[in-house]
Amino acid sequence: MSATTTRRLAFATSAELASIQRDDAHLASMLEQHGITPVSCIWNDPTVDWSAFDAVLIRTIWDYYKLSGAFIDWLDQLDQLGIPTINDSRVLRWNSDKSYLLDLDEQGVAIIPTALATADELAAALASMPDQHVVIKPTISGGAWHTVRGHVGDPAFTEAVTHLPRDIDYLLQPFVPEIVSAGEWSLLYFGGKFSHAVIKRPATGDYRVQSEYGGSIEPAQPSAATLAAAGKALAAVAALGHGELAYARVDGVISAGQFLIMELELIEPFLFLAEQPRSAERFAQQLARRLDLLGSHATDGSQASHR
Incomplete structure (x- = not known):
């Protein structure tokens, strides 16, 4: 043409x-x-x-x-x-619900440990995690929408959980402190090939890396191990039958020396x-x-x- x-x-x-x-x-x-x-x-x-x-x-x-x-x-x-x-459109539907993280986990991809719960199941799920530092977010969400973080058993956190909408489902994850201390990686791929990467850091006293909460961004070069982990996540998407991606953003954090997938942004990612x-x-x-x-x-x- x-x-x-x-x-x-x-x-x-x-x-x-x-x-x-x-x-x-x-x-x-x-x-x-x-x-x-x-x-x-x-x-x-x-x-x-x-x-x-x-x-x-x-x-x-x-x-x-x-x-x-x-x-x-x-x-x-x-x-x-x-x-x-x-x-x-098929991969857009799949990626629109963050329960896809469990699909990646089944493919052997290292993710932040993730459990699913309805709003009515949250109290019981949290009761099984005494004193843990956790994050709760909707399975369909963006920009830290309806996302809460806190220690299980803390009255303020318990109160915040009770105010979450009751008609949606949630992800329950341990809070990874390296998001604050080392930042969150975003690796950009076009046509399956790595292009560039940035590290996103939250503002002092916060954990949310989005710019509307004061987060900052800087270009960075990922290690070979980080690239391999991101590549494994994209290979898992292909193995699940979603074929070649025109673009992809792999978000993750390095915890205890391992790159853990936080999200695969395959719908509308900011591409830097x-x-x-x-x-x-x-x-x-x-x-x-x-x-x-x-x-x-x-x-x-x-x-x-x-x-």
Whole structure:
């Protein structure tokens, strides 16, 4: 497919971040050089004609976890229209619920120890963990939404748990102190190849690394062991039948010398591209090839339908 052929790629965004953001600006510019027109579209805007696009690239849909049912319905709608998502809609559904961590665990991936509990089961689960320092977060969440941390038995923590929503399920994990002392790693991959990494550190007195809570970010080079652990997690995703990922962010922490997976961000991760222009350019090249392949498959299918 020549660079003069124009394709339209929807950048799926949210109402609060409706435009293409600074971190994605160079990526969008490079796509245009490949004959691809990036168009910002709010994912749950009912007026968007998704059939006008060759594919949908998931970007800043950072409210989807609060509207999880609508999110799954939207993916179903795109599937019915035959509009591919990047990443693939099947892996988006799987990755939208953090219980996927148990799937990784079954594949032999080192994760932060994780238990699942309904809201009604939390009290009994915590009673079996006396005096432990724990974190509770929804299985479908983002940005530390409805996340609480504390020592089991502490009255303030017990009170916080009682105020958690009752209609969602939760992950129960031990708190890993290295998140505070050493920071949380994010390793970025495009087309299965490692690109770059950052360490995210919480503000003094906090444990949340997100910028809205005062967290900071710095570029870093992971060790061979950390790269191997992240690679094993991505291999497990493939083994679970999810195929090649256009992009992936592997979040984890090094505890007692071992890299433990905290999350695999395969839906709408911040990609830290603003300071990595070469990575944005490589990602744009990969997306162009992917759209060419999708276009050739669509053409083949159309021709086959007329035979």
